[in-house]
Amino acid sequence: MTDFDVIVVGAGPAGSVAARFAAERGARVLLLDRKDEPGVPVQCGELLPSVGTLREMFPRAPGLDGLVEVPRRCISLDLAGLSLFSPARREYDLPFEGHSLWRARFDRHLACLAQQAGADVRTGVTVRGLAMEGGNARAVETDDETVSASAVIGADGPLSRVRRSAGLEAPTLHPCVQYTIPGDYGNTVELHFPEMLPGGHVWLVPRSNGANIGLETGGRRSLKPMLDQFVWRLGIEDRPKIETGGLLPVSGPARATVRGNILLCGDAAGQVMAFNGWGVATSMVCGRAAGETAAAAVAGKASFQDYEKRWRAEVGDQLAGSAWVRRRMDRLAMTGLTMELAFAFLRRWGIRRILGGKRLV
Ligand SMILES: Cc1cc2nc3c(=O)[nH]c(=O)nc-3n(C[C@H](O)[C@H](O)[C@H](O)COP(=O)(O)OP(=O)(O)OC[C@H]3O[C@@H](n4cnc5c(N)ncnc54)[C@H](O)[C@@H]3O)c2cc1C
Numbered sequence: 001m002t003d004f005d006v007i008v009v010g011a012g013p014a015g016s017v018a019a020r021f022a023a024e025r026g027a028r029v030l031l032l033d034r035k036d037e038p039g040v041p042v043q044c045g046e047l048l049p050s051v052g053t054l055r056e057m058f059p060r061a062p063g064l065d066g067l068v069e070v071p072r073r074c075i076s077l078d079l080a081g082l083s084l085f086s087p088a089r090r091e092y093d094l095p096f097e098g099h100s101l102w103r104a105r106f107d108r109h110l111a112c113l114a115q116q117a118g119a120d121v122r123t124g125v126t127v128r129g130l131a132m133e134g135g136n137a138r139a140v141e142t143d144d145e146t147v148s149a150s151a152v153i154g155a156d157g158p159l160s161r162v163r164r165s166a167g168l169e170a171p172t173l174h175p176c177v178q179y180t181i182p183g184d185y186g187n188t189v190e191l192h193f194p195e196m197l198p199g200g201h202v203w204l205v206p207r208s209n210g211a212n213i214g215l216e217t218g219g220r221r222s223l224k225p226m227l228d229q230f231v232w233r234l235g236i237e238d239r240p241k242i243e244t245g246g247l248l249p250v251s252g253p254a255r256a257t258v259r260g261n262i263l264l265c266g267d268a269a270g271q272v273m274a275f276n277g278w279g280v281a282t283s284m285v286c287g288r289a290a291g292e293t294a295a296a297a298v299a300g301k302a303s304f305q306d307y308e309k310r311w312r313a314e315v316g317d318q319l320a321g322s323a324w325v326r327r328r329m330d331r332l333a334m335t336g337l338t339m340e341l342a343f344a345f346l347r348r349w350g351i352r353r354i355l356g357g358k359r360l361v
Contacts, residue, residue, distance in 0.1 A: 252323025
């Protein structure tokens with residue numbers, strides 16, 4: 001008998017949700033994270049669309065109310081409205097409802113739900129890789145021990161070691177840098193596509209005590225001077241309180257997310273809306289699918305491959321659509337003028353569609 005039915009690597013939104021739902025299905029679950037406190041430091045713009053907005057974006061993902069319920073203590077500010085700025089700073093205002101989160105609190109809340117469901121949650125444990133046998137993971141190797149399992153869920157973020165051990169394809173990653181700046185920024189989210197940043201974008205997410213302003217782009221350029229320049233252009237004089245960054249998957253969902261008894265979810269599987277970089281909600285939807293499928297497969301009631309079909313049915317079109325839009329926008333972004341014309345052509349209705357990961361043709 002194995003030590004656990006399911007080992008989940010990574011206690012971000014994808015992993016904690018996967019562990020919770022696998023445990024709720026009766027599996028013996030171990031959830032591991034290398035950080036002492038998962039979610040700290042925050043490496044996120046902390047924007048989460050409201051459940052209503054998510055229902056519109058992902059109509060085939062069931063039970064979003066229970067899944068993406070955010071306790072009040074994890075909400076920094078309620079957001080109403082989203083403005084998108086073209087390279088020439090032409091503004092397109094869209095209806096939008098969402099929240100800026102206290103992401104560290106939210107991640108802790110999700111890990112607590114996993115623990116309450118019966119998962120054994122261990123932090124400060126780094127996973128080195130998987131012990132493989134005939135195409136399946138036999139065990140997870142940490143710094144200190146080897147723990148056996150009937151299934152492994154890799155929710156260990158963009159640089160996933162589980163993915164590497166399983167030999168699954170890695171997404172394209174773009175580096176990001178972000179400042180948290182004090183002040184009053186209203187309650188409208190801003191997405192900017194400035195000419196100085198072809199193939200990337202800047203976000204401004206208002207918070208109760210300031211805003212997260214961040215930038216993402218490909219290439220080898222140094223990001224901080226670009227963000228400094230952008231912040232200066234916005235006329236912001238306050239100095240950043242916090243500086244953070246990270247890696248964002250921008251190529252859309254992986255072609256394969258299952259190998260043998262190994263399932264990938266969240267950033268590890270590229271399950272991020274590539275056009276705008278939103279990955280918290282989709283990671284949770286896919287985490288739930290991974291946890292429930294792994295528990296069912298270990299109990300002999302499903303196949304591991306069912307996970308692939310399930311997440312694609314729930315959010316696959318939008319994830320692929322968002323990547324499709326991104327690829328086209330990246331081509332148009334060769335010059336500010338073509339991007340400008342694209343936004344003018346799309347107007348509000350088209351922009352709303354592409355934010356939701358809907359193709360235009
Ligand atoms: C700068 C930035 C801003 C962003 N802003 C937004 C936003 O505003 N809204 C939004 O929806 N999305 C945003 N995203 C994307 C979002 O943060 C991710 O899509 C989301 O966190 C994915 O969740 P996850 O659980 O897959 O991965 P993560 O949240 O990255 O969690 C992975 C966990 O795995 C652990 N881990 C990694 N390797 C190991 C190992 N070897 N052993 C043990 N544990 C390990 C890590 O410690 C971590 O806790 C942003 C991303 C970045 C980089």
